Amino acid sequence: MRITDSYMSSNFINNLQSNLKNLSKVQNQLSSLKEVSKSSDNPMLVSEIMDLNNSIIQNEEYMSTIKDSIGFSNMQDSAYDAATKSLSRIRTLIQQSGTDTVNNEDRLLIKAEVEAEIKTLTDALNTNFGGKYIFSGLNTTTKPFSIQTDANGKMTGLNYAGTTDATSTGNLPRRIAQGVQIELKTDGRKLLNEQGNAAQPDNLGTFLSDVITALETGDVEALSGDLLGRVDKEIDNIVTQRAENGAVFNRLEASKERNTSENLNLESMRSDKEDIDLAEKFMEYTMEKTAYEASLAMGTKILSTSILDYL
Missing domain, CATH: 1.20.5 (Single alpha-helices involved in coiled-coils or other helix-helix interfaces)
Structure with missing residues (x-):
């Protein structure tokens, strides 16, 4: 094979361009501190990096949901605490008025305090977090509880305007990881503690109404007997709901730690592939x-x- 000057020159220029291209590639990597700057550099590696970026973005969205849910659960715990304190105070007042040493005038004063505690209790159950009512089921923009009164303004029970569909749990679902969903305990029907039926309702609202009636009429037997026993059941119900909410909170905290660990691993994997x-x-x-x-x-x-x- 005859080697000509033009062949040598052409071969030299090709080799020079190749070396210049390699030098330019390394210079770009040093200036950007990244292995690749465009998909044509290494399509397979770019695809892997994009998948990791998507996973990190999705993980960060899950973390945002987890943090919001933890705040929501904390607010619920505060509401449960306030509700328990109000019912405990009502129990004390029932116990005080259920003796013959208290006259009817004193019972009317106690009635006024009980009515104030009922309003405080209702306010606690109507707690709002970030524009969402925490006990309204899926109807998060609807105020769940209101005091029901008759024509004379006397309390007759509690109205609930949250989720009432019997086929729905009334709990708010939240996706906290890939394929993992948790339900926030937002079903206010649980707080009403329904024990009766449609014909003879018996719940938190009717109990409070019966307390008001007994204080008005001076029914010492009811105050010292049935009503005192019922208030303990209502307090126990609130405590039970609070415990279930605590279990949800613990799961959210564990998910937060796991999410943080996963995010660190994803960031490390991306750095290994992307950074020089x-x-x-x-x-x-x-x-x-x-x-x-x-x-x-x-x-x-x-x-x-x-x-x-x-x-």
Whole structure:
């Protein structure tokens, strides 16, 4: 095979361009501190990095949901605490008025305090978090509880305007991880503690109404007997609901820790694929630069050859 000057020149230029391309690639990696800057650099690696980026974004969205749910659950715990304190105070007042040492005038004063505690209890059950009522089921924008009164303004029970569909749990679902869902305990019907039926309702509202009636009429037997026993059941129900909410809170806290750990792992995996090893890349740059400069030096000898060199 005959090697011509033009062949040598062409081969030199191709090699020089190749070395320059390699040098430019390493320079870009050093300046950006990234292995790839566009998909054509390494399509498979770019695809893996994009998948990791999507996983990290999704994980951060889950973390946002978890934090919001923890705040929601904390607010519920505060509401349960306030409700328990109100019912405990009502229990104390029932116990005080259920003796013959208290006259009817005193019972009317106690009645006024009980009515105030009922309003406080209702306010606690109507607690709002971030524009959402915490005990209204799925109807989060609807105020769940209101005091029901007759024409004379006397309390007759509690109205509930939250989720009433018998086929629904009334709890608010939240997705906290891939394929993992948790339900916030937002069903206010549980707080009413229904024990009767449609014909003879017996719940928190009717109990409070019976307390008001007994205080008005001076029914010591009811105050010291049935009503005192019923208030303990209502307090126990609130405590039970609070315990269930505590279990949800603990699960959310565990999910938060797991999410943080997963996010760190994903960030580490992305860094391994996306970020360069600075020392290693600088050594590669030095080698590519040396190769390019050597090509230039050799090129000056090849291209400087003329016909006089052969005479």
